Amino acid sequence: MSHTWDPDRYLAYADERGRPFVDLLARVPAENPRVVVDLGCGPGNLTALLADRWRSxxxxxxxxxxxxxxAxxxxxxxxxxxxxxxDWARPDPLALREPIDVIVSNATLQWVPDHLELLPGLIERLQPGGWLAFQVPGNFDEPSHTARTDLAARAPYAEHVRDAGVPTSRDPVDYARVLLDLGCEVDAWETTYLHVLTGADPVFDWVSGTxxxxTLQALPDDLRPLFEDEFKALLRQAYPADSAGRVVLPFRRIFVVARKPQGVPVP
Structure with a gap:
């Protein structure tokens, strides 16, 4: 089922969503790349950091x-x-496409089922010695996701949302093994951020933009408000506000930086 994105809602937490991108980029030591691609660039505010860093x-x-x-x-x-x-990971048997020096993908691969299978194709697109850097959420066992999954499985919602896209990711070691088998140098790690949020239903505001x-778009107009009210109640219970109205949202993220071998064919 197709859905659309709202740049303004996504950017409501631009600083919090941007920090993993900055942390990822800090571990990419590429010097003077000629061609840089941001796959899943969103509204472009973070892609601009790539242009600022590698001005040529x-x-x-x-x-x-x-x-x-x-946007x-x-x-x-x-x-x-x-x-x-x-499409960027598909084979290029005639070698017609320009090799890329740096590929970055921030919080995007989790939307692609079986995205582990894309990694060999993305490495193939790189110049020898080129860099692939990506970050994906690793918090899908948290109430921010499980509450939605459990609620969406109930009547009367289930019949409407069964085909709605659901993000998923793998553990750092899974990505590392695939890339190591391709001959890459690999740096993989995870970080749990603690986002301090405020507002009436800040966790709902966060997840409803991503x-x-x-799921929300798949629901008919007459059911969506009821689902949202139930979902908000579950999230308030899972993430209670303190006496100052602050909510702490733990958010685990998985990072991978891989360098393609120089002058060695990738199997």
Missing amino acids: AAVTGVDSSPEMIE ARAVVGIRWEVGDLR GARP
């Missing part, structure tokens, strides 16, 4: 959401493209 590079931002790309076009000096990141959005 040709930077391209790619996202499957026309709404996100339309990104406000950032000048970067090529923006509506596209599916899976992981819960496909």
